[in-house]
Every structure is written in structure tokens, then in C-alpha cells.
Amino acid sequence: METGLAKLYTGDFNTMNQEPGPDGTVIITLSKRGEGKTYRFRVRDLYGKDEAVLESKIISTKAPGLIRRRMKEAKKHGR
Amino acid sequence: MPTDHPDGTFPVALIMADIMMPVDIQAQYVTLNVDITAQTLSQLNINIAAQTLGQLNVNIAASAVTINVAVTGTADIDITAQSVGIYLQPEWAAKIGIDKNFYAAASGQASGAMHYGSYTVTGGKTLYLNALSFLIHADVEADRDKPQIGHADLVDYTDYPTVVVLAAVGGNGGGGISFTKPITLAGGRVLRYRVLNYSNHTCTIGVCAFGYEI
Numbered sequence: 001m002e003t004g005l006a007k008l009y010t011g012d013f014n015t016m017n018q019e020p021g022p023d024g025t026v027i028i029t030l031s032k033r034g035e036g037k038t039y040r041f042r043v044r045d046l047y048g049k050d051e052a053v054l055e056s057k058i059i060s061t062k063a064p065g066l067i068r069r070r071m072k073e074a075k076k077h078g079r
Numbered sequence: 080m081p082t083d084h085p086d087g088t089f090p091v092a093l094i095m096a097d098i099m100m101p102v103d104i105q106a107q108y109v110t111l112n113v114d115i116t117a118q119t120l121s122q123l124n125i126n127i128a129a130q131t132l133g134q135l136n137v138n139i140a141a142s143a144v145t146i147n148v149a150v151t152g153t154a155d156i157d158i159t160a161q162s163v164g165i166y167l168q169p170e171w172a173a174k175i176g177i178d179k180n181f182y183a184a185a186s187g188q189a190s191g192a193m194h195y196g197s198y199t200v201t202g203g204k205t206l207y208l209n210a211l212s213f214l215i216h217a218d219v220e221a222d223r224d225k226p227q228i229g230h231a232d233l234v235d236y237t238d239y240p241t242v243v244v245l246a247a248v249g250g251n252g253g254g255g256i257s258f259t260k261p262i263t264l265a266g267g268r269v270l271r272y273r274v275l276n277y278s279n280h281t282c283t284i285g286v287c288a289f290g291y292e293i
Contacts, residue, residue: 008198009199009201010201011179011200011201011204011292013179014176014178014179014180015179015180015181015182016179016180016181016182016196016198017182017183017184018181018182018183018196018197019183019184019185020185020194032176033176034176046197047197047199047269
């Protein structure tokens, strides 16, 4: 089973967006706080007999390196 | 037992690393002060059964403490700790990461169109929903100063075509509602959160539902 779909079925997320995809499919985006990843996948016949994930990707949601470096620098500055 | 004390009492000194002292007090009137000082105290059981107990004061000072209190009556509990917080369940759910936030939206929805999102509650758990909100706005700029009437609801879609409406809200441009008590759905039930365009022009419509799953 595709990773994002497994997370949907196990409730292993905090936030879910659903948006219409082409041809009656639905695009689902799942995220869970602290995990640093977002799961985005397009599924046909969600919860139905012919359910299938047609495409998927995992997106890193950590703060960009530039921001992390500045936060680290700012912490040192505050001491 | 003979005693040297003039009033016949027996002084008792207890000095040891481990002590177990069951105390059974049967009296019409008693004041019992218990002061427990230990480096580690894994569990403290206090069972008090009385016909009348005027006042029970419990003072606990610790860096970390879990307190389970079952009281029939009134109890004053004074907790001295490094940090103390009292959370309502939805707030606590967000704190420990079991909250659920659902959103579904679509643009280009004609008058009368409906958009929705679905979620099947995780098996063995219960979904508690505590709020519903929706948005609606015209896609075409010339329509944006017109009324944008919309409607959103939460339904139990499990037994379709029988659909049970759990909550609903309507409004112009959007709306929302917080529930005074959570709406619950058992594991395996199918939640649909829906939004409908009741304006007379094409709109973007979206719906949010909030809750937690235990």
C-alpha cells in the first residue's frame, strides 16, 4: 500500500487537505506535526472497490537551510 | 509493657530505610497529620472512608507528579510543581498531537454545486469533532460584491443512501460553529464534510472540520 494512503487508513496525520483532481480523482495532502514530511497523492475511487493511488510524492517540510542557519545564529546572539 | 515515662506513654522512634506501617484508626473524632518525606515515593495509596469528612487537604510538592483522584464530595488539592496546566480535551489533543484538521476546497463550482471531503475513522478509535467552518467567494471579480450564500455540514455517510446529518451551518461569504459537546464517530464510520454553493454564480467553496481521534 502506498505510504500516504496507509497513513490515511491508520489516521497517522494531523491535517488533511482534499482537492479535486482530473477525471474525478481526488488529491490528498497529509501532514503530521514534527515529522517534517508531507504526503501528497492522487487517488481514484477513494474508499471504493477500485481504489488506487495513481501518483504520489513525499515532500520535505523542514524549514529551509537558510532559515535554520539564521535561527541558529540568532540563538547564539541572544546568549 | 512497663514504661519509665511518668504518664505511662511509650515513646517510639522508627529509623529504617524501608517501613511499612498499616494504620487503622477507629474513633469518633480524630485529627491525623501525615508528613511523608522520602527520596523516592513510587506510589502513595490513601483510602479514606467516612460518613462525614469535613475537610481533606492534600499538599504535594514534587518536580513531576501524576495524581489520580476519585472523590465523592469536595476535595481541595494544592499542587506545588514546576509547571501546572489545565487543558480542555481539544486543546490537550493538539498538545499531544492527536488532533485532526480536515479541509476540502474547489474553485469553479456552479450554483447548486457541492464539494466534499471524506474520512473513514481509524478502526478501533473514535473521532471527536468540535468545530465546522466554510468559505465561499465568487470566482469572477464582477460577482464579488453579490451575496455569496453557502451551506456546510458534517454527515455520517457510512450507510449511504441513508445519510445522517451531524451538524450544519450556513451563511453569506462563509460561516462556522464550535460545538458545546463533540460530535462522535466510531471507528470504521465514514465522515463527509460538505459545502454547497447556494449563490447564483460560480464560486470557490471550501469546508473545514476540526477534532481529534482517540
